[in-house]
Amino acid sequence: MITWREELNIGIDIVDEQHQELVRRMNEFMTACTQKQGKEVIEETLRFLASYVVEHFHDEEQLMARSQFPEYEQHREEHERFVADVNALLSQIETSGVSVLTTIKLNRTLVDWLINHIQKNDQTFGDYLKEKNFKA
Numbered sequence: 001m002i003t004w005r006e007e008l009n010i011g012i013d014i015v016d017e018q019h020q021e022l023v024r025r026m027n028e029f030m031t032a033c034t035q036k037q038g039k040e041v042i043e044e045t046l047r048f049l050a051s052y053v054v055e056h057f058h059d060e061e062q063l064m065a066r067s068q069f070p071e072y073e074q075h076r077e078e079h080e081r082f083v084a085d086v087n088a089l090l091s092q093i094e095t096s097g098v099s100v101l102t103t104i105k106l107n108r109t110l111v112d113w114l115i116n117h118i119q120k121n122d123q124t125f126g127d128y129l130k131e132k133n134f135k136a
């Protein structure tokens with residue numbers, strides 16, 4: 001489980017709220033996996049997470065484009081890679097079911113990516129908006 005902590009806030013309310021929702025959905029997915037809730041439930045929580053990931057990244061990228069964030073391209077590529085990873089995980093679960101070990105390993109990869117991305121890349125973007133005094 002990921003616990004939300006102060007340093008994950010980037011100081012842009014709309015983005016911070018979406019990140020918290022993202023973490024909630026990530027936690028639901030992880031709980032479904034660790035409680036061995038069965039393939040259908042696990043798939044459902046992962047789809048629920050995946051759709052929000054797409055929605056959130058889209059909103060974040062729009063904000064980047066509007067504010068002319070110089071690292072936009074590179075940031076967008078990171079988002080794309082993550083979406084591809086989540087989709088790969090989804091199709092893996094769909095075809096071969098859920099192995100506890102791989103799921104735990106993959107979960108860790110997703111969580112590490114997300115936390116690292118928020119703390120580094122999204123924080124840089126938040127700082128940029130604040131410096132520019134851009135109203136999100």
Ligand SMILES: [Fe+2]
Pocket residue numbers: 060075079117121122
């Ligand atoms: Fe991001």
